Amino acid sequence: MAFTLATWNINSVRLREQLVCKLMEAEAPDVLCLQECKSPVDKIPLEAFKALGYGHMVARGEKGYNGVAIFSKLPLEEAGAEDFAGLGHARHIAARLENGVTIHNHYVPAGGDVPDREVNVKFGQKLDYLTDLRDAFHANAPEKSILVGDLNIAPREDDVWSHKQLLKVVSHTPTEVEHLGEAQDAGNWVDVTRTDIPEGQLYSWWSYRARDWDAADKGRRLDHIWATKDIASAAHGSRIVRDARGWEKPSDHAPVFATFDL
Structure with a gap:
């Protein structure tokens, strides 16, 4: 069984419903994981996505913040949702495909502006989530x-435009x-994108x-696809759809893709 998976921080699934549809039509991943949906689950525009063939959804949502789908x-089928660091946020959802593969979709806290947990609670929350x-x-x-x-x-x-700065x-x-x-080592995860x-x-x-943004190109690789070692060798075809960052009223993230033959 071959399937293509994509991950994308959409920065509001309702505001950018048309962009999600555009990606579904243009790139047609079999599985699309979204973060920062900023919507209660019952407000996600599922009918538009169903019309494009995406008839299955698992999600956790909040009004105006966070959210994963x-x-x-x-x-x-849904395979759980954890509240890492006890934040009470909708930041994780898991689903299991019929071939037994479990997909975990995470939205790790951004961490605020100051990299010091003593003066910035959000940075501490980020580190606690990862712990x-x-x-x-x-x-x-x-x-x-x-x-x-x-x-x-x-x-x-080389995941940032300037390591030193x-x-x-x-x-x-x-x-x-x-x-x-x-966290990566603890789960024996393989960074699929960087393997490819x-x-x-x-x-x-x-x-x-x-x-x-395109000319300046001061980017960062914040979005990731990992696989456990038992299936990592089945992954290939990794790519980032950079063009999506230039679509009308875009997210500030671009979708990341990988294909698995399992």
């Missing part, structure tokens, strides 16, 4: 699983990278603040 052409994630993987080693989402960390030097900027600080790496595209600058996010 998985839309699929393939049958799936809980690490501990969960130690307690229950994942198998036959894919983890995707806006993890809000660009871990490698961003070392003290939230999303690329050494402590964040360390926490993310510990091992070299060179690679970004999935460009700030709204940039007057010309």
